[in-house]
Amino acid sequence: MNGNPIVAAIEQAEAPQPAHTWPDPESLPPPMPPAPKFAPELLPVALRPWIQDIAERVQCPMDYPAVVAMTALGSVVGRQIGIHPKRHDDWLVVPNVWGAIVGRPGVMKSPAMTEALRPLHQLESEARESYEHAAHEYQADKLLAEAASKAAKKQIEAATKKRDMDAARMHALAAMEEPEAPVRRRYTTQDTTVEKLGELLRDNPRGVLVARDELVGWLRGLDKEGHESARAFYLEAWSGTGRYTYDRIGRGTIEIEAATVSLIGGIQPGPLEDYLRAALRGGVGDDGLMQRIQLCVWPDMGRDWKNVDRYPNREAKQAAFELFARLDDIDATALGADAASDIPALRFDADAQGVFDDWRSKLEHRLRDPDSTEPDAFISHLAKFRSLVPSLALLYHLASARIGPVDMESVTAGIAWCEFLEAHARRVYGAARNPELGAAHELERRLCRGDLQTPFTAREVHRKGWRALDRENLSRCLEYLEDLGRVRYEEVETGGRRKTLWHVHPAVLEGAQ
Template sequence: MIASEQFQQAIAGAGLPVPEVIHGDGTLYRFSTNGKRMDQSGWYVLHDDGDVPAGAFGCWRSGLSQTWCSKDTQAMTQAERSAHQQRMQAIAQQREADKAQRQHDAATAAAQRWEAAEPAPADHPYLAKKGVHAHGTRVESDGFLIVPMRDTNGKLWNIERINPANFKDKKGLLGGRRTGLYYSIGKPKGVLIVCEGFATGASIHEATGDAVAVAFNAGNLREVAQALHSKYPRLRLILAADDDAFTDGNPGITKATEAAKAVGGYLTKPHFSGERNDKETDFNDLHQQAGLDAVKACIEAAAPVAQEPAFPPLEGAGDGGAWPDPTPLPDALPPVAPFDAELLPHALRGWIVDIAERMQCPPDFPAVGVITALSGLIGARAVVAPKQHDDWRVVPNLWGLIVGRPGVMKSPALGEVLKPLHRLESTEREQWQAAHEAWELDTKVAELAGKANEKQAAAVAAKDPDKARALLAPTEQPTEPTMRRYVVNDSTVEALADLLVENPWGLLVYRDEVHGLLCSMDRQGQEGARGFYLTGYDGNQGHAVDRIGRGHSYVPRVCMAMLGGIQPGKVQSYVREAVNGGAGDDGLLQRFGLAVWPDIQQEFKLVDRWPDTPAKQAAWAVFERLNGLLPATDDDPQEWRFSPEAQAIFYEWLIPFETGIRGDDLHPALVSHLAKWRKLIPALALIFALVDTPDTNGVIHEGELIRALAWAEYLRTHAERLYAAALIPETTGAHALLVKIKGGKLCDGDGVLWESFTPRLVAVKSWAGLNSVDSVRKAAELLADYGWLARETVPSGDTMGRGRPSDRYMIHPALLAGGQA
């Protein structure tokens, strides 16, 4: 027997009409299962092009779905089994795609029919028979009452059509979604009642005034209840069951009880007085038999149902004695040294302390900001020779990065220390504007003079060619003035290159959120931009910038200081990727030598006073003075050197420093960061000298160098914290989850602690740092590694083998008992 005939027999054996023609090309085909030509509820897929023909079939209307294979899987070779699994997965994907398309088509049709329908009249046969109001339902031109079926977001997916001549004839649109959909009557105010049918819901609402969700059938009660519980976790949910006492298994009570247990809700059923017939099952029947007061009394008598455990017990984990003692989690972040105001030059100290105190932010923020801003102002106008005889020169442009969560005053602190630069730029712009206007006048005058010379030349050309030639000779044109730029916020590499051509001694690039800049340079095709910034850190190198369709431009000296802020989570993920071979693994991040990640003071102190004016004036005067700093020549910078005493101190630091970073004791990422201190330390010493001791004839004394080395000790702790993201596990989320568990926060609506959970159950609570399934899973995995949780993989319950297995985590019994394990 050929495969298609065997496949047809399997379809017939499942009780479905057999399609006349079977196609074995692996495409999903539809067929009628009720004898009507237009019906397409049946479906099948057959692969008949390999060694082992296989397929699947089913009926959308009945929910039937079966797989078929011409060969028992136990008798298959490994290759055949693998091919069969791939085909089954492909079939499942086709079926899901077909299902999604059918639901989409049904939703479109439902929306069109709902818009075309008229409001249901009060005397509609169904409403009159049931004794209820319309409650927003509508009626189609054929007299069918229609009830919209929506999800918790309000999207219309389907409609239920009630036949006015046969009230038992209630159907949705063919292929339309039903699971989890409901029709709401009224607005929730503390209580929400879930029931099966529309008439039942209408009677309950009219009796109680409470909001009602109509689930349309018993099998949908649990899905609707769970969806509503997720949307309204604080509402009391009451499951109003149909009492199908005359039906085997009483599906109304059974399904409603399951739904109530799933959400920790309440359960009630109609109580009929006297004898009842087999047609009296729901609250609408009770309404008609005994009135609305009887319905209200039953709703008020709803009793709580204990919520079922989220999962069955894990095997072997129920006995607390079987659990080993958990290991304490490592600290989430290494400690850092607090900022000491003595690290700052005297002329800046009072201003920075005043800013930090008034803003109640870590002093690290404005301190790093002001040093970086000054490094951009100095640029390449002055350099330092770290060695006595070598030709090595260091440009003092530095990169600063402050790390802090939103709301800790990163941007306001940086904005305050950048104000002197903004004032300088404003003054420069005014002067440039005046000069540019004068240049425009000079240019016009030169144009007029040129035209006058042309006229004179034309008049004498025939008689005196030499004079005409002299009149037409090119004359020197006025040079257009350029404006000095101090701060650039958001610029393309091409525009930045143009600015650096006009500002060859350097400028400051400021980004409020550095993460966006870093990620933009990680994208494919941005290698040129990344190389440009890498060159800009050196401060004394040229760089060619390619332009699409316009060749390239050359910047003789790319000198950029850079400053910005970043959030802890973003910097941790970027560091982890950068040091593990990601796009950022090229030393760009390590160039942020002034990177600080301070602890945030938890206690807020109200400070409401005028700024320290003398301290501010002293600091701003430093900016004004350094704004006038001139290079040695038009092309060469000032050159500063260490005094003999400072030189000896520098060598005393340099030798053990170089030995340390050349060893194997440090993580390569930290080594790469510290290696940039060959520039950082001399650059800081030069900046401090230019601020506090500018009149020393280009000599940096030991005091400025010692201050720079004190910065090195302080910054080393912050670098270790920054790169801890690559050195230790990501523990922030694990600590947060453990705190929630210890605090009894993992519980149901009645406060009963969960014994186990899935990441999704925790993620829906939207706790900080635990608001996604992935973040909860990572945290739970780490807690499992340290013995606080036990993980078990639960296979998919799909009979066709579809779906991924899921993870659940059992909580250590000592934590459930209120202990700290």
């Protein structure tokens, strides 16, 4: 033994602790609630083979391309047609939706999104070609109008000399007529200021899809000081039923008769948890923006992978593209929609209405339960399902090429979607609500892998730079594990500052728990 009593004390403290000195530890709960496996039946029949083909070729969960495709489908339908969820009331829902796909880097979020947005990009490409042709024709018409204007000036002068003011006025009015400039149909945009987005919406009253590869950049941009009006705009444009007016120096007044925005993007768990944690604490994100991202999925990533190298399913792809093209040109009257208001709308049939009313009654009672232990942010998320079920039911109905009221199968699909999405929402909000649980799993994983030796100090963990184990998370994590009897600390005198050593239960290191 070392002759120095201080060094000897440290060596004794750092020696492995006998197993019999530890009581049995409590089990560590799963890191997050389970996520149900995606069921192809949630999708309209016309989309199922295509989405399955994408998921197999990309080797990603079906959840990813499915959510992207449904969001894109809603953006194409936009304000062409809506749904009245009540039997008689004029409450109107437009089927534009917001979605997000959650996963760590490298799980193929971006490729899945790219594949599922191809029909939208095809429509965008066709619209651009049409616009370029129309713009060419417009330039020719403009030259003709200029020539006609010069001729009209001579006619005006001649009529004026004859004091024939009626003829002069007629020529003047004719000279003022100019060809109407073509407007390019836009379906999607990736990176835009909110002012430019307003101009796009002014010219595209059906709505536009904002597609972001990384949603965290979009969220943080809206959090910046001075961007409050942009945040307010997105909050307003989520419902798809309102109008918005900008008054800006330089741009003047921009009147948007139809402020309808759809949203899709990918996000990593860490930034998402950070953002939601601020919302749960009543921070800048506590305004319902995150809760509007209703189609939010965070699927489990299996360990299985195989190299799939084959041609895409041509028939499935063609059917999906044809579906998008068909819903880009809806004849609402032919579908039986009520065109009494600006937005034509369908209603549920009698059986579907009964199912929806029963489902909504149960939802409303849950939202108003005074004994609920759910966090307010999660309750707010569920409240948005009121409009999500009718939106998804309408999309399912339209994609199935049905005419007349929205039927039982469609509303059942919408409800099944929301049951599926609620499970994912529990995972998303649970991770933000209990960050110490995720940190505890990460710490024990590092210990079992040998990335960290025991006993250890908090400083040693900090120096590793592990994101999930920053100072705040680690402190809460160690307290949590101590309460479970999985770690314990020991204060050691070093002749200077006291040193806190953390010992780990042997059963934890053996992977017994």
